[in-house]
């Protein structure tokens with residue numbers, strides 16, 4: 219069992235956790251640690267902190283712990299956890315907000331996920347839609363996994379799943395505007411809606427963990 223010293227949690231950590239909460243528009247304090255999210259998570263076996271532990275760590279203000287965790291980068295954003303939660307805690311959004319926070323601080327605990335995401339988004343931004351061939355080629359080059367999935371290529375070509383033809387969308391500029399708006403939201407940590415300009419009163423109140431020393435329970 220890992221021992222956690224809550225006296226090391228600073229006010230800056232608490233504010234940073236509150237920012238994650240605001241960006242996700244989710245209050246971790248709504249969680250009562252039943253574990254249903256973790257029981258249904260298809261990626262839990264790959265995580266260093268399972269979803270329930272990520273939430274508990276956020277409740278306790280353990281900012282550095284969640285920021286360096288692999289879990290948010292392994293999360294497939296499948297939403298199973300959010301659907302299963304009896305408290306309607308949208309864990310997937312929290313996972314994403316943690317990733318954004320880590321990126322803002324120059325951290326990427328799972329390098330491959332970051333590389334894949336960047337190429338995927340760049341692909342959508344420039345072409346209006348994803349191109350599997352470009353995605354795979356650039357990912358393999360940048361990640362150094364040069365022959366990853368190469369053995370599957372002949373079968374994918376034969377089934378028409380991939381090919382040299384690029385299907386352009388009609389209005390690439392519109393897609394680019396949407397992507398840029400989403401990227402701006404992620405890089406700023408804003409909880410603004412994409413469609414509705416925010417007003418200060420529309421923000422969800424930040425999670426305000428009380429003094430770390432007053433919190434009981436573990437983050438295990």
Ligand code: SF4
Pocket residue numbers: 248249250251252253254255256269270273302303304305306307309
């Ligand atoms: S399912 Fe919801 S209440 Fe239960 S541990 Fe997960 S986040 Fe907390």
Ligand code: SF4
Pocket residue numbers: 255258259260261262269292293294295296297298299300309310313
């Ligand atoms: S969204 Fe992420 S954390 Fe939630 S169940 Fe899916 S993989 Fe697990």
